[in-house]
Amino acid sequence: xxxxxxxxxxxxxxxxxxxxxxxxxxxxxxxxxxxxxxxxxxxxxxxxxxxxxxxxxxxxxxxxxxxxxxxxxxxxxxxxxxxxxxxxxxxxxxxxxxxxxxxxxxxxxxxxxxxxxxxxxxxxxxxxxxxxxxxxxxxxxxxxxxxxxxxxxxxxxxxxxxxxxxxxxxxxxxxxxxxxxxxxxxxxxxxxxxxxxxxxxxxxxxxxxxxxxxxxxxxxxxxxxxxxxxxxxxxxxxxxxxxxxxxxxxxxxxxxxxxxxxxxxxxxxxxxxxxxxxxxxxxxxxxxxxxxxxxxxxxxxxxxxxxxxxxxxxxxxxxxxxxxxxxxxxxxxxxxxxxxxxxxxxxxxxxxxxxxxxxxxxxxxxxxxxxxxxxxxxxxxxxxxxxxxxxxxxxxxxxxxxxxxxxxxxxxxxxxxxxxxxxxxxxxxxxxxxxxxxxxxxxxxxxxxxxxxxxxxxxxxxxxxxxxxxxxxxxxxxxxxxxxxxxxxxxxxxxxxxxxxxxxxxxxxxxxxxxxxxxxxxxxxxxxxxxxxxxxxxxxxxxxxxxxxxx
Numbered sequence: 423x424x425x426x427x428x429x430x431x432x433x434x435x436x437x438x439x440x441x442x443x444x445x446x447x448x449x450x451x452x453x454x455x456x457x458x459x460x461x462x463x464x465x466x467x468x469x470x471x472x473x474x475x476x477x478x479x480x481x482x483x484x485x486x487x488x489x490x491x492x493x494x495x496x497x498x499x500x501x502x503x504x505x506x507x508x509x510x511x512x513x514x515x516x517x518x519x520x521x522x523x524x525x526x527x528x529x530x531x532x533x534x535x536x537x538x539x540x541x542x543x544x545x546x547x548x549x550x551x552x553x554x555x556x557x558x559x560x561x562x563x564x565x566x567x568x569x570x571x572x573x574x575x576x577x578x579x580x581x582x583x584x585x586x587x588x589x590x591x592x593x594x595x596x597x598x599x600x601x602x603x604x605x606x607x608x609x610x611x612x613x614x615x616x617x618x619x620x621x622x623x624x625x626x627x628x629x630x631x632x633x634x635x636x637x638x639x640x641x642x643x644x645x646x647x648x649x650x651x652x653x654x655x656x657x658x659x660x661x662x663x664x665x666x667x668x669x670x671x672x673x674x675x676x677x678x679x680x681x682x683x684x685x686x687x688x689x690x691x692x693x694x695x696x697x698x699x700x701x702x703x704x705x706x707x708x709x710x711x712x713x714x715x716x717x718x719x720x721x722x723x724x725x726x727x728x729x730x731x732x733x734x735x736x737x738x739x740x741x742x743x744x745x746x747x748x749x750x751x752x753x754x755x756x757x758x759x760x761x762x763x764x765x766x767x768x769x770x771x772x773x774x775x776x777x778x779x780x781x782x783x784x785x786x787x788x789x790x791x792x793x794x795x796x797x798x799x800x801x802x803x804x805x806x807x808x809x810x811x812x813x814x815x816x817x818x819x820x821x822x823x824x825x826x827x828x829x830x831x832x833x834x835x836x837x838x839x840x841x842x843x844x845x846x847x848x849x850x851x852x853x854x855x856x857x858x859x860x861x862x863x864x865x866x867x868x869x870x871x872x873x874x875x876x877x878x879x880x881x882x883x884x885x886x887x888x889x890x891x892x893x894x895x896x897x898x899x900x901x902x903x904x905x906x907x908x909x910x911x912x913x914x915x916x917x918x919x920x921x922x923x924x925x926x927x928x929x930x931x932x933x934x935x936x937x938x939x940x941x942x943x944x945x946x947x948x949x950x951x952x953x954x955x956x957x958x959x960x961x962x963x964x965x966x967x968x969x970x971x972x973x
Contacts, residue, residue, distance in 0.1 A: 426885035430802035433792040437811040440789065440853045444826025445818070448675075451668035451829045458664050460834065468665035473673075482673060485631050485648045488566060489677075492630035493623045495570025496577045499723060501619060504581025506716055509611070511706045513717040519579075520962075524728045526575040527961050529914045531635025531931070532950045533731045535938055537568050538639065539744075539947070540734035549747050560643040569636050571727040573626045580622035584615040586706070617688055624685040628678050632819035634917040649674045650821045650917070657825065657921060668829065671822040682817040735954070738947035757948035768949055771933035775953075778844065778929065779913040782851040783905040789852070790859025791901055795889060798867040816857040823853050824921035842924050850918040855908045862904035866897035903964040910960040914953045 451457050455468040472478055506512055507519075525533065540546045541555040548554040558564045601609065634650040641651055649670050656667040709716055738744060742754040761768040793812040797805050815823070827850055831841040840846045870893070883891065894901075916931040923932055930953045937946030 424884075425887075426802060429792060429885060429889070430796050430804060430808070433789065433796050433808055434804050434811075436789045437793065437808060440849060440856065441811045441814055444823060444830045444853065445814070446826075447829035448668050448671050448822065448826045451664055452672050455665035457829075458832070468669060472666050472669045478670070478673075481647055481649050481652050481670070482677075484646060485650075485674070485677065487562075488569070488637070488646065488648055489627040489631040489681075491562075491566035492569045492573055493627040495567060496574040496626040497619075497623055499570065499574040499727075500577025500622070501581055503720065503723060504578045505585055505611075505615075506719075507578070507582035508585030508587075508615075509707055510709050510716070512709070512720065513713060514720075518720045518724065519582075521724045521728055522575045522578055523961070523965075524732070524958065525572045527910075527958055528572065528731065528954060529635065529916065529931070529950075529957075530569065530572050530633055531639055531916050532735065532914075532934065532954065533572050534568055534636040534639035535934070535947070535950070536731035536734040536738075539738050539943065540730060546734055546737055546748060560640060562644055562646050565636060565640045565644050565646045568640065569630055569633060572636075573629050574727070576626050576629070577619070577622040580618045581615060584618035585611060620688045621685045624681050624688065628681045628685070628817070631674065631677055631681075632821075634819075634821055649677075650819060653821050653825060654917065654921065657828065664829065667825050671819075671825045674819055675817075675822055678817045678819060732954075735947050735950055738943050739951045741944055744943050754944075757944040758952075760945055761948055761952060767928060768933060768945060771928040771930055772949070772952070774844070774927060775913045775930040778847055778851060779909045781848050782855060782912040783909040785848065786852045786856050786908045787859050787901055787905040790856055790904065791863050791894070791897070793856075794860050794863035794867055795893060798864060812860045813857055815853050815855075818854070820850075820854055820915065820917040821921070823850055824918040827853075827918075827922060844924065844927060846922045846924075847919060847927075847929070850922055851908075851912040851915055854915070854918065855911055858907050858911075859901060859904040862900040862907075863897050866900035867893070870896050899967050903967040906960045906964040906967070910957040910964075913956060 447457075452468070453465050454462045456463055503522075507515060512518065537559060538545070541559045543554045543556045545554055545556070555564075559568070595610075631648070632650065634654065637646055637648045637651050638654070640646070641648065653667050653670045653674070656663040656670070737748060739757055740753050740755070741748075742752050742756065746752040760766055761772060763769055790812070793808050796802050797809045797812070802808075827846055828841070831839045831846060833839075840849060914931050915929075916935065919929045919931050920935065923929060928936070930949055934946045934950050934953070937943065937949070
């Protein structure tokens with residue numbers, strides 16, 4: 423029992439440092455505007471100047487408009503495709519599933535930079551087709567569309583899985599009783615899928631309002647002002663506005679938590695089950711004459727959302743001079759060769775990101791394993807707090823985590839601080855990605871009977887020994903898959919890297935961002951191609967591990 427309490431205390435302490443401490447300082451800085459000076463005077467003094475400012479209202483309105491717009495685009499693309507995938511025998515169905523994973527796994531800032539190279543005046547589209555879509559891209563509609571093309575897979579997979587679970591069997595019953603195909607879909611199939619649709623749209627909204635890369639890359643030219651970029655500017659531009667950044671962070675967290683809470687409420691208690699005994703196999707319907715048009719529809723979405731940005735990225739990566747255009751004489755491997763020059767900035771950025779991603783995967787895996795284990799039926803003191811802290815980062819925007827870490831560790835009273843070192847990046851990545859191992863391990867633990875640990879305890883094992891010898895081997899596939907996911911995402915995280923990276927330290931994301939700003943597009947896109955390749959490989963490996971894990 424003593425070892426159980428020690429493990430719970432260690433887990434709570436780790437979560438306190440990773441999650442509670444930075445979030446507490448965001449709240450404290452928002453309340454006490456002079457906290458950075460070591461003073462608690464004039465509490466709430468910055469609230470009226472910041473929150474009552476019309477500029478703040480514009481930022482909130484812009485953020486909500488962007489989130490709702492992205493959710494709408496995701497719905498327009500994801501719901502029809504998801505319904506077709508779930509209810510019918512779509513040609514090359516598994517292939518489309520794999521392809522539609524790419525835009526969601528592709529870092530949004532890389533996708534935005536790729537769209538810029540393709541659609542801007544004298545971009546790749548104009549070189550190939552003779553016209554450009556720059557006015558569309560650099561507009562509020564263009565920013566919304568670019569983000570929607572990256573986020574729609576959230577809706578697609580939720581809808582396809584939900585409708586595949588119910589199949590068309592109940593709709594067929596409605597048709598037997600005289601309903602038309604469209605009426606059966608609207609009155610039977612769609613209502614059963616509405617909880618999944620609503621939850622996925624709320625998730626799309628949350629992802630959109632938390633995104634920094636796309637608004638930062640396109641927003642200034644498009645006239646799109648949102649909270650994430652405004653928070654970053656208050657920390658990056660002189661004079662630094664810590665109270666304003668903290669207050670805007672609280673507003674953004676409130677929006678994200680509200681959407682997250684609504685999503686959880688929509689999902690809760692909305693399951694359904696068959697009452698007819700052994701479930702019958704749900705065979706998808708035949709498309710008949712619609713087989714080719716549906717295949718062309720899937721191909722068109724894949725071409726626009728996946729092939730176009732990837733082709734633009736690779737074209738820039740293999741180009742010697744961007745201004746020289748697409749021509750055989752302008753192709754080169756020099757941009758990739760520069761990445762592996764041990765004396766160059768690119769190699770340092772790549773090695774730094776890989777090292778940080780490895781450390782993040784190990785730390786997040788260890789803390790996530792302990793958190794999930796403490797909560798899963800252990801009834802240890804503080805289990806509810808552990809559960810809340812472990813899952814809170816799922817609703818925290820990266821820019822807010824960065825603000826919290828700056829405020830928490832840039833205080834004069836700390837005898838030692840990770841601020842100004844690579845350790846602050848490790849803390850930020852671990853905080854943001856902690857929900858991955860928590861969710862994966864929790865799912866694995868739900869399949870393990872409590873009698874296994876009880877048997878180990880009967881034979882003299884303490885809690886730590888039971889965790890190491892019984893639980894860990896059983897949840898290892900899920901834990902390994904989650905750590906691969908953490909590694910892949912941490913290796914290309916942008917906003918906290920921009921906010922927290924010490925002077926002279928570059929990561930992959932910073933390198934890509936800076937190269938694009940400086941006009942060295944070829945080397946930046948070569949680095950982006952390597953990052954995307956690593957991320958996709960690791961995430962596909964994680965997916966395969968999860969699928970092969972015994973139920």
